[in-house]
Amino acid sequence: MSTEDIKHDDQTAVPARRKFLNTAALAGLAGAGLSVGLSACKQEAAAPAAGAPAGAAPAAHAAGEFGKYEVAPGQLDEYYSFSSGGHSGEVRIYGLPSGRLFKRIPVFNMDCLVGWGITNESKAILGTKADGSLKYHTGDTHHVHQTYVDGMYDCKYMFVNDKIHSRLARIRMDTMECDKITELPNIQGFHGTFPDKRDPVDEKINHTTRVFCGAEFSIPLPNDGNDMNDPTKYHSLFTCVDSESMEVRWQVLIDGNCDLVATSYDGKLAATNQYNTEMGAHYQDMMSSEHDACLFFNIARIEEAVKAGKTRTYGSSKVPVVDGTKAANQDPKTALTCSVPIPKNPHGVNASPDGKYFVCSGKLSPTASVIQHDLVLKWFNGELKEAREAVVAEPEIGLGPLHTGFDNKGNAFTTLFLDSQIVKWNVEAAIQSFKGDKNAKVVLDRVDVQYQPGHGFTSMGETKAPDGKYFLSDNKFSKDRFLPVGPLHPETAQLIDISGDKMKVVADHAVYSEPHDSIIVRRDLVKTRQVYNLDEFPNAVKDAKESGVFRNGNKVTVKMVSQAPSFSLPEFTVKKGDEVTLILTNLDKVEDLTHGFAIPKYDINFLVNPQETKSVTFKVDKLGVYWCYCTNFCHALHLEMRSRMIVEK
Template sequence: MKQDPTSHLTLEGGLGRRRFLNTAAVVGLAGVAACTDKSGATAATAASAASQAPGHSAANAVHLKPGELDTYYGLWSGGHTGDMRVLGLPSGREIHRIPCFVPDALVGWGVTNESKKVMGTKPNGDLRYTVGDSHHTHASYKDGNYDGRYAWINDKINSRIARIRLDYFVCDKITELPNVQGFHGIFPDKRDPVDPKINYTTRVFCGAEFAIPLPNTGTEDATTYRSLFTCVDAETMEVRWQVMIDGNCDLTATSYDGKLAATNQYNTERGARYEDMMSAERDACLFFNVARIEEAVKAGKFKTIGNSKVPVVDGTLESNKDPKTALTAYVSVPKNPHGVNASPDQKYFICAGKLSPTVTVIELSRVLDWFDGKLAKLDESIVAEVEVGLGPLHTAFDGRGNAYTTLFLDSQVVKWNIEAAIKFQKGDKAAKYVVDRLDVQYQPGHVNASQSETIAADGKFLAVGCKFSKDRFLPVGPLHPENEQLIDISGEKMVLLADHPVRGEPHDFIIFKRELLSPKPVYALDDFPLAVKDPKESGVVRNGRKVTVKITSQAPAFSLREFKVKKGDEVTLILTNLDKVEDLTHGFAIPKYNVNFIVNPQETASVTFIADTPGVFWAYCTHFCHALHLEMRSRMIVEA
């Protein structure tokens, strides 16, 4: 299919042949997405021109000198690898992967007892789940900006939320949400709405994309299915409450004053098949009055579902028509929206239409006015609904009043001005709200900018995740990588800086200044109850058929050069790395026993296994640590 010669035109006056005329236009979406192709020359030419333009240095921005550090961190979802990726930006270098939902052979995640406890196990000790689908990642706030304490990421497949400690960049807790399937969007609150003195994150909100029977008895009658919106305590990671709603949740957003959480909704039709899910021309952006919900829970106005003891309040449309008592508010937006984002000026939520060429600007103060009975109709909270292009999905911000929305079908990022869009909506047809367009390669999904959804949005860089890469990289057979592209948004025009191939299928991400984090280079030995603090404590302790082996590591030796156990013993091996030197990590692998894990400086980890095969097994260090690394071994002798 040839490129549309009008794809670069500003669309305020109408979309011509590209405008969605009716629901039937959606039938061709899959074909359009598969066939759309571009030469890439436009982006390459733009980047080349930018490198020569005043104020731009594209090459210097991306290619750092040896030893030069990036100015931003990026936290990316890992997709089906079930982890969180840590990038340095603007270089795009992957610095680290934090395993969460899926076992990881490098660090021993899912092998050590400590990681199994976090991941969750069956009664027999096996991991409950070994697959994941991590989608969205967000971090904790204080005073409207990131505070470097935590990040969270979701697993859509098994409805789990993981918390990452940003002092050590490790997952420390995972919670499975009850009565939920298709857990998709997450977002932490930015302050506590009940106590104004608490100006930091205390909750994380979670949207369930799939409606199911509640309780899940297996009925095929989809008219009885419901979705739940969930609140998780940021510190304990326990589920605080849930809200039963109409329609499916997609993405999630929170207001800066802590009063509102929201999810954009598709399938307000509550259909079970895709043609039913897009029959209506409008869906909703659903707002949650957080303080009222917490008051209802405190007053006992809830029920529980199945075996779960979590309070569930009624947030359905029918039960929340009176604004003065309503817990929820359904704002009508066009068709199957795929994203809701909070502007850094704290005024607006932006919903993108996906199956409508529009973005909707909702003024938050007016939503609060409706809850207070001061606004007659919820629709009056919409201050703009303007066309931007085909397939709008997600929106980022530069802190200068501009929004950047991905257009999946147009394979573009469109830059548009929020206040100009509001003027256009009021009748000022001279208000040119579309500022710029940039072709990306290809079919972009998530987008985010440096510090985008904080009060410190700085408008330096924007990243976009493209679901197709086609001709951008060397061919590797049928499974192509995805393409993450970096864009300079510091000037009036967007400038494409770099392509980065990535294994599919990642989703959302955030970008923030490096000075907001202070990661610790060495663990605190006292944080580990099982720590072997002195090599003299090493040894084998038997309690019947249960054996505990205590070992320390200090380059280039393990404290036990050999240890003996008997066939059939249940062995728990505890290893403490007593080295205090930054970056001096040791590994421990036992051949034929499926044991491999690492301990970082001053860290302790343990594994438990059955010594079921007699013989001599050389346990060795798997992480290069010393000139005598290859000689760093211990013998496990399993006696028959």
């Protein structure tokens, strides 16, 4: 590859910057091949002095130019954006085009506002140690994807992974709360996840029933202290979770490891890109081969093998594991997996909305590989000589291509990490070009983003009905784009209008780390509830008359209700040494009338939404008077909304 091979159609906007970026990036590539990459260091854009006039920023615009994307007071956004929060451990709901943050959904993190990790109900979902304390307080959410019906969002559930502790969480989308978390056995570095879109065999099941999970790190199986010093014996598993029960159905032993995951619209295939097929344990060993791969899983065959008992288990896990390694799958006609060679270190695989292609990008190669879905199926039927023949295009699109979104006109939009650009290219033109058509216009447009984009995605682009309106670029560095706030910068999610021929960056949304990945969903598809039903909670205190302190030895249950602006027990008495379970039902019925309950010095705070019940359990270890109070402003006399816990000897 030479620097001339990389075409840049639009270098005029900020020429100095573009020149610098390309030079630096290519210098890295031309070097040892190991020090590749424009890390943040290379780009010496100093933060602006806060006192500099706003107009001095490099890309100043006339006021009002972006009025079209304005969501004025009283107006509503057109789209929801559901976004993973990276190592904040949470999921977030934004509005688009405004970029307003509507909600943080605590998932793997503690959230002392709602009491996530504090209430008994949330602890049961998160999991606890023998002593009742939380098993984990950290998490690293990477990918949020929804359940499907017939290739469209049904907005029933979202799924999100935790890379640190290899957990899959589910969020119910009526209340936008996490309701289940499953820890996957015998894997590390659970990175990519995607629900299936229909059943591979039963045509009547045209909706999501499985969630696929890729494991990025290989480990000894089981990871019990054996084979630790021989990384060639490490393995990785690809996991299938039942979307309803959230139980692990099966796992597949593979060569190499998994990164991102995509699924086909016909339910037959799941795919994962593999960047370290060398199985290197050290950095430099991870890029010794010439190719990596995109690995396809034949779901129907895997489930037949599971059914036929061609399985084993590892350690204490009962999950059946089938063998998907090359050695065990020599004959394509019976193979469980198909490995399609891809240029080095791919970090993304995405299914096109027409169901025809997967696009897989190699971050050390300036290309995007287009893999044709029906050719992979042909390989599984023994009708293809080499799996590589399923690659029908491999356009050079720019440096550091990662993730690809799609519009409704056959175009793909790929993030270029090194170039700090989004590139728009046409899939069919790329296929024609690959066939030899020198007139095929593959790359249609480029736009600079600020800076180093990771994931990018289009409005409705993960369904069969993308609408070609917006692309959101989740960038890893913001540098000089916002007022400085100390060593930890925000990141940026930049909104790009893709409805015309030229892409246009229309908004910089500052994001607390990390805007890892998102989906953009038309607002009319999302149906939420604003008020719970008392009957949803078996322990609900349905009437203020049921309030009181109920003692059973030193186990004490305190039942209480909230109704603005008071709690049903103005005071309650317990004894030092008691184990108290306090149950609070919010009898207020009107939406948005949420109450909080805090107990000073006892480290308790949680919320109860309208008609919701929550409980906490704690040891009473301090004498005295403790003013419990409503922490969520509810009424003009909110400050007076208290209960007094009296702790006697």
